[in-house]
Amino acid sequence: MTELQTVDLPTTIPKHKKSLLSEVAARTAGKSNIEMCIQCGTCGGSCPSAADMDHTPRAIFALLKAGVRDEALRSNTPWMCVSCYYCTVRCPQDIHITDVMYTLKNIAVEEKIYTDSTAPDFSKTFINMVENYGRSFEVGLAGIHNLKHFIGRLPGMTPMVIGMLTKKGMPITPPKRIKGMAQLKKILKRAKELEAV
């Protein structure tokens, strides 16, 4: 049996209630419309990963509205999101759900409050590569990541890996750096500063 999760609901309307919702809205590029959620569940019904999430996207929005910050940010929900955008196109309130999921991940990474590090680590490994080469590199990425998180899986993967390298002829050496690497680094550095303010 799965244990019921207890959620510490604030008994009074918390002071940061408004700020949590508006913080998420403000950090989401474009117009999130997140305050318009009517709790209909279209998102939770549409989500291909719902079974593996500890809260449905709808429940996450309820938590955000109620100001239950920790519970919302610690949830694996945004990390299980596969960016299929089904919820976004079906939401009757035009809420940019997938983009809000990205924002929640951003905040969780910033505050280091995710529960399982598999997904954040994968993303970080990926961007490390991009920040150093300007390009991504699937073989290296999968190798590093799986060594770290799915050691047990590697034998099962072997036929595929061999296929990838031989049949598909995927390169095993890192890609050539882009010419404008210095330029890209400058841009990213400035972007990170801008994100912080």
Add this chain to the structure above:
Amino acid sequence: MTKNNEEPRIGVYVCHCGTNIAGVVDVENVATWAKEKLGTQGVVVSRDYKFMCSSLGQELIEKDIKEHNLNRIVVAACSPHLHEKTFRTATSNGGLNPFMCEMVSIREQVSWVHTDKVIATEKAKSMISGGVARIVHHEPLQPMSVPIHPATLVVGGGISGIQAALEIADAGYPVHLVEREPSIGGHMAQFDKTFPTLDCSACILTPKMVEAGNHPNINLYTWSEVEKVDGYVGNFVATIRKKARKIVEADCTGCGICQEKCPKKVIDDVFEAGLGYRKAVYTPFPQAVPNYPVIDVENCTYFEKGTCKVCEKFCPTNAIDFEQEDELISIEIGNIILATGYDLFDARKVSNYGYGRLANVFTSLEFERLTNASGPTGGEIVLRDGKTVPKSVGVIHCVGSRDKNYNEYCSSICCMQSLKFAHLVHERSGAEVYNFYIDIRTPGKGYDEFYLRLVEEGTNFIRGKVAEVSDTARNSEEEGKLIVQVEDTLVGKQRRIPVDMIVLSAALEPRADAKEVGKLFGISCSANGWLIERHPKLDPVATMTEGIYIAGCAQGPKDIPSSVAQGAAAAARVIGKIQKKEIELEPIRASVIEEKCSGCRICNNLCPFNAILFHEDRMVSEINPALCQGCGTCVAACPAGAIIGTGFSNEQVLSQIEGLLMLNIEAAATD
């Protein structure tokens, strides 16, 4: 100094409207200011008062007129739409001509649209200054009256149109009822049972249809449409196109042999909602009123290929006439009621629900036909194969409603209609029923009781807007089924529920041609497309155009009781008008100053109401005050400045502008 050399003595009244105005505008300050600064213009009294429209407020005006010998009144309050009449009456009760009163809107145009109190107060002053400058040039006007034609045109023969027509006809006045389809009855004729009492729809509707069909005061035009409307309240002229039925009504006995023999079967998209067939010559249903058929020339083999005429061969009275042409009929009427109803939302647009792709997904109207004893299955609830009885049925609420991708509004009847469906399934097949809803909306007499009855019947209510319906099975339990994927939001888990049949409770939408119909009758549609009433609360069946009323679903989604109530309400309004025999019109009219008219005739063809005639002998134009609507087109167009509009003379308008510009609001704001 005014025209008749009378010294203006003006009373200014500034209304608080509770806090509606006083919350933003410093009304006391405005009143004192008006007395001080506008005294030179003739203001002798200036007051502020909590509610000017109250009887005490009105008495204030009356008393001041007598005591201070006022001859002009300016009321700064809400919009003239609301209370111009009130204050004109007060002015008249005080002994003045009612048109010596001018309203200045400092609520709609000031307090409701500004938050900065300083600016708002200054703007209110400016507007009053404009009003005062204008009223100096007012002159007493005499209201005009025109006779009202006693006949009424009702467009749309659904339940609300039928109700309106019967009420007026019973009161003894003639009605022309125009219906586009071959029979009256509207959507209600398609249903088997009606919520919440579940009485048989035909049993309660047919008597009314027959009564409307036989009523000596009702002229029924079916298979007809209004093509043109001229004139104005009391005196409209409408042109009706009576489409060729290809059947001579006088000869047809309604025996139905032609329909029986006609070899051409057509899917009936209207009455059978696409779920059944009719012939090329048809009456939509057995109880149709009138009972003579029409030939649908788009599908008739004879009109397509030039041969057939089977119906003609078999018709015992020779009533078929392939040469029959459309007829144009012109009628005179005093008032018009639009009761054109609604269209059902096209559920194919929600591609994730699979309508049009998955055979056993039905729309609500299809389901109505499925349950109807005279429908394509004789009332059996079966799957699209025509025989399998479903063991489980899912009813999806809010399809195309409450959804920014389609329609934002709630269609208001579909919760009840979905509950009705659940009940019918229980009653007829004992199948398991799942109702998928966001909120259950059952406000209405006996409505929530009906909901509880369905809870008791064991309906599975699942709170969640359905994400998708598919036939892609993931396990053996799902094979051969339609799978509803939904978040059960009360549990917080995604569920997949396999069922045999899905019913989509589709939204009620404005008629596809609502905009054109509105334009034809000179009224407008809301952003959602429904015809707009004069006031959403206080005047729900009148429109902004005098003499045009709306009733039923044409105004917005509603159930049968409300549609009937609106039909009756519109009728009552019309009967009241007819009984007055005359209608008072605003004496705001244009007139030509003969001496100035050069005879250029520019104005003649510009008038949208054809109110201008030209005297060839004297070479001058003249305006017929009964036809003129005071729109002002000719006033602006006349190159000689020979046309004046009463109530809107150049003097009045220009001095109002001057008055408005007296204050420098910007300077006040930066202070």
Add this chain to the structure above:
Amino acid sequence: MSDYIFYPGCAMESSARAYDISLKAISKTLGIGIKDVDDWNCCGATEYLSISATPAYALIARNLALASRQVNGSNTVMASCSACYLNLTKADHNMAVDPKFGIKINQALEAGGLSYQPGALEIKHILDIMVNDIGLEKIKSKVKRPLEGLRVAPYLGCMVPRPDYASRFSDAEQPVELDMLLESLGAEVVDFPLRTACCGGHMTQISPDTAFDLINRLVKAADDQQADLMVTACPMCQMNLDAFQGEMNHHFKTNFKMPILFFTQLVGLAFGYEASELGFGLELVSAKSALSKLGMKAPESDSAAKVKKPPKGELPMPAPLPKMPRSAEKEATQ
């Protein structure tokens, strides 16, 4: 000859070489010029957006800025990978609808001496260009070897049809463009209900069980429809369904052998190119036996045989919405 600025994306150089090779081949037949965005960088896929928004968008926007410098006549940027296509559109869209955000991204670009004016480029997926710019008529006229006998499941995945920004060219759930393209090549196109379902994205790396489930649904549905192969328009979809099909089979103890190809490879075949010129053989689940059916009249297939479908029949069905590309639909309603 129309020229396109091409944003290939990282996968075209590794896992999706077949896509690249076949695209270059057919573009010769179609007479379109392809010029890469000079010194483009990775779009960050879904990963950078997960970590930090501003740098993620700045990363994407560098490509937009570089591409906008290359505008010469046509301002269309062609993308082949659906994630790249989405990211480029997304950055352009969000910079436009949220001007404050647009300014922020430009401030970042400025550090590298670049700038991008949202709306300056038209970003299109290859499929959009093929169906709406080149047109099915022209494509049909180039077919030398109709793909008769092949039963194909058209699979588009998530990020081509969604989200439904105004600039999107197809329906968000049941688009018809890929179907119509394949039909114009003479293939038999199955009505594949999961045409825009999710391939699992990066879940193969994060939560393999989740990914296997999604891959299984897709491959099973195509197999249920007795498709000989599936075609995709995205390197990620192709990789997940192809490279992980074996592991998925292992996980579920199934034995699917569904070849997964790029749609450009089928276009190339129909245009008369040899399989070897189109990157065939690079797929892990071999397409050889499926292709051997080419030109053979397929046996009357009965899709009802394999899966139990709800019965159809007596009562009339509503007519389906007319099948036309979204662009034509838009014109028709104007």
